[in-house]
Amino acid sequence: MSTILVTGGAGYIGSHTVRHLMEQGHEVVVLDNLRTGHRAAVLTPHFYVGDISDAALIAEIVHKHKVVAAVHFAALSLVGESMKLPTKYLEGNTIKSQQFIQALVENGVRRIVFSSTAAVYGMPAVVPISERSPTLPINPYGISKLFIEQYLQMAQTLYGLKWIALRYFNAAGAAQDGRIGEAHDPETHLIPLVLQTALGQRNSISVFGQDYDTPDGTAVRDYIHVEDLADAHARALQALADGKASGAYNVGTGRGYSVLEVIEAARRITGRPIPLTNAPRREGDPAVLVAQVDRIRTELGFVAQHSDLESMIASAWKWHQHHPEGYEE
Numbered sequence: 286m287s288t289i290l291v292t293g294g295a296g297y298i299g300s301h302t303v304r305h306l307m308e309q310g311h312e313v314v315v316l317d318n319l320r321t322g323h324r325a326a327v328l329t330p331h332f333y334v335g336d337i338s339d340a341a342l343i344a345e346i347v348h349k350h351k352v353v354a355a356v357h358f359a360a361l362s363l364v365g366e367s368m369k370l371p372t373k374y375l376e377g378n379t380i381k382s383q384q385f386i387q388a389l390v391e392n393g394v395r396r397i398v399f400s401s402t403a404a405v406y407g408m409p410a411v412v413p414i415s416e417r418s419p420t421l422p423i424n425p426y427g428i429s430k431l432f433i434e435q436y437l438q439m440a441q442t443l444y445g446l447k448w449i450a451l452r453y454f455n456a457a458g459a460a461q462d463g464r465i466g467e468a469h470d471p472e473t474h475l476i477p478l479v480l481q482t483a484l485g486q487r488n489s490i491s492v493f494g495q496d497y498d499t500p501d502g503t504a505v506r507d508y509i510h511v512e513d514l515a516d517a518h519a520r521a522l523q524a525l526a527d528g529k530a531s532g533a534y535n536v537g538t539g540r541g542y543s544v545l546e547v548i549e550a551a552r553r554i555t556g557r558p559i560p561l562t563n564a565p566r567r568e569g570d571p572a573v574l575v576a577q578v579d580r581i582r583t584e585l586g587f588v589a590q591h592s593d594l595e596s597m598i599a600s601a602w603k604w605h606q607h608h609p610e611g612y613e614e
């Protein structure tokens with residue numbers, strides 16, 4: 286039986302993808318250092334607590350579990366934090382990922398799906414953003430992810446590695462059955478913070494910037510349901526197994542929502558007031574990030590199924606109501 290290695294499988298997007306791959310009949314092994322992830326979110330019995338830079342551990346996992354492909358989520362992933370701690374991001378993401386890729390190829394794994402991001406585009410001149418748009422990141426997080434994409438291309442030249450980078454826009458929502466969801470500590474993402482405000486855990490939600498060049502002045506993002514992201518990863522793995530060419534794909538819906546639209550929708554869905562406070566722009570934040578999604582639709586057959594704003598907020602609300610303190614650990 287061949288196995289998929291998922292790094293960061295105890296994290297938000299990783300845990301949903303692990304579950305989806307297992308439901309599809311794959312054997313899945315998770316490697317996660319639990320820095321931001323949760324043991325309780327890991328639904329496979331094959332779980333190693335460790336770091337992606339531990340070459341000996343990667344070798345052990347690959348051989349013991351007969352790993353044929355990897356999905357690489359493990360990373361530091363906060364735009365705002367990366368502006369304050371650039372070294373942490375460049376060391377933690379680029380160097381460690383390069384070591385991980387090296388360990389994979391040295392142990393015979395030649396297929397990898399990588400968590401990239403809309404942040405590689407920086408301040409796009411044209412929206413919606415196509416994969417052919419210039420990649421000019423405006424924060425250290427985006428630089429670190431672009432470096433890894435470029436190193437994957439290099440590893441293809443050097444070792445014949447086949448790769449797909451999924452440049453996701455903003456992940457949102459939780460499992461429809463409420464079993465797993467988003468639990469970051471501290472939380473910095475908009476939708477969970479809005480829902481914590483609805484629960485009364487916060488007094489108000491800060492709106493970062495009211496003077497962007499957008500219809501209501503607040504920043505616009507293309508939110509995608511975490512279960513749709515899981516499906517995109519499964520498709521990317523299949524494409525690589527089928528011998529499809531390496532490359533980068535946007536994963537979004539092609540539709541953006543402003544910060545105020547998200548808050549308004551959350552008020553409607555929760556029936557709670559959700560007070561807001563105007564705050565300055567957050568450093569490193571572009572005004573609008575919305576994906577052009579033709580490439581992934583045409584080449585991987587992917588179309589988001591659960592990513593209307595209502596479904597994303599409703600599933601996240603169910604998760605937050607049942608797990609107001611996140612995972613019990």
Ligand SMILES: NC(=O)c1ccc[n+]([C@@H]2O[C@H](COP(=O)([O-])OP(=O)(O)OC[C@H]3O[C@@H](n4cnc5c(N)ncnc54)[C@H](O)[C@@H]3O)[C@@H](O)[C@H]2O)c1
Binds near residue numbers: 293297359403454
């Ligand atoms: N959340 C989003 O909206 C979003 C959007 C675009 C891209 N991404 C990318 O998707 C991936 C997952 O994001 P997430 O929101 O699920 O984050 P997360 O923090 O919930 O998950 C990351 C997981 O990786 C683990 N990890 C981190 N560094 C590690 C290391 N060196 N060795 C082993 N494990 C390590 C953490 O413990 C955690 O479980 C990240 O690569 C992120 O950059 C996220």
Ligand SMILES: O=c1ccn([C@@H]2O[C@H](COP(=O)(O)OP(=O)(O)O[C@H]3O[C@H](CO)[C@@H](O)[C@H](O)[C@H]3O)[C@@H](O)[C@H]2O)c(=O)[nH]1
Binds near residue numbers: 476493494504505
């Ligand atoms: O309290 C808050 C938190 C966020 N925002 C705004 O809401 C939007 C979304 O912010 P957030 O949920 O923090 O996500 P992003 O900073 O857009 O980053 C996410 O989406 C990126 C891709 O677009 C990924 O690369 C990152 O890993 C992921 O954290 C941004 O305009 C923020 O300025 C607020 O106004 N108030």
